[in-house]
Each structure stands twice: as structure tokens, then as C-alpha cells.
Amino acid sequence: MAPLEQVEKCARLLSRKSTDDEKFAGLLLLPRVIDAQDTDAWTLIFDAMDIRFIERLMRTGIKQADEQRTGDQALLNIAVSVIDVLASHASIATNTRMLDRIPTLCTVAAMEIDKVSADAISVLCKLLAHDAAIDR
Secondary structure, three states: OOOHHHHHHHHHHOOOOOOHHHHHHHHHHHHHHOOOOOHHHHHHHHHHOOHHHHHHHHHHHHHHHHHHOOOOOHHHHHHHHHHHHHHOOHHHHOOHHHHOOHHHHHHHHHOOOHHHHHHHHHHHHHHHOOHHHHHO
């Protein structure tokens, strides 16, 4: 597991009590602090994070992409990348808070934005590979 102190710092930055700027900084730190395969660290992060912030990033990114069609999809890239790593861990992928992201991920997938849409499809496949997602 990544150094617990660093994981806990990211978790604090991503909590509901943090400002949006702090949450954004926490998201940017995640890949530098936690290995994508570290289930324990990602579970700690997921349990502490405000997943609605990720949802807002995706919705804002969708709106920006609709308005610009050729603009920067940085918000979508970041949000979908984090969701992708979280969905790689079965204990997180089956959580209701993750499954609630499916409608927004479907919207991103349907937008046909090169890498972002492909990543959203990958996340959907990971989420739907579990019985909990199919039951919903």
C-alpha cells in the first residue's frame, strides 16, 4: 500500500468538507500517490471522497464539450480516468455510489469524443461485469 500518510492526505482533500479546489488538487495527486492496483488505498479514497464532485466534473465537461465540440476535455478526462481506476476494483465497482454514475457515463460514451468516450465505455463494461450493476 502507498504510504498511509499520503493516502490519508488525498482522502482529506477529496472529502465533502473540502473546497472544490482542494478536491481537484486531490484528484490530480491520486495517480502520483497511489498505484492503480492498490485496492486497499483506493477503497480508503473511495470511502472518503465526495463522489458527487466527480459527477459534477463529468456534467460540466459534457456541457463544455456540447458547447465547444472541439474544446479541451480536461475535466472529462480527469473524472473518467479516476472512475476507471475505481471501477477496476470489484468492491468499489459494485457500490451503489459507483453504479449511480452509469447514466452520466452513458452520456459521455455516446458523445464520441475520442479517448474520453472509449474510456467511458471501458468503465461501463467494468461496472456492468458485476451482478450488482445488472440487478439495478
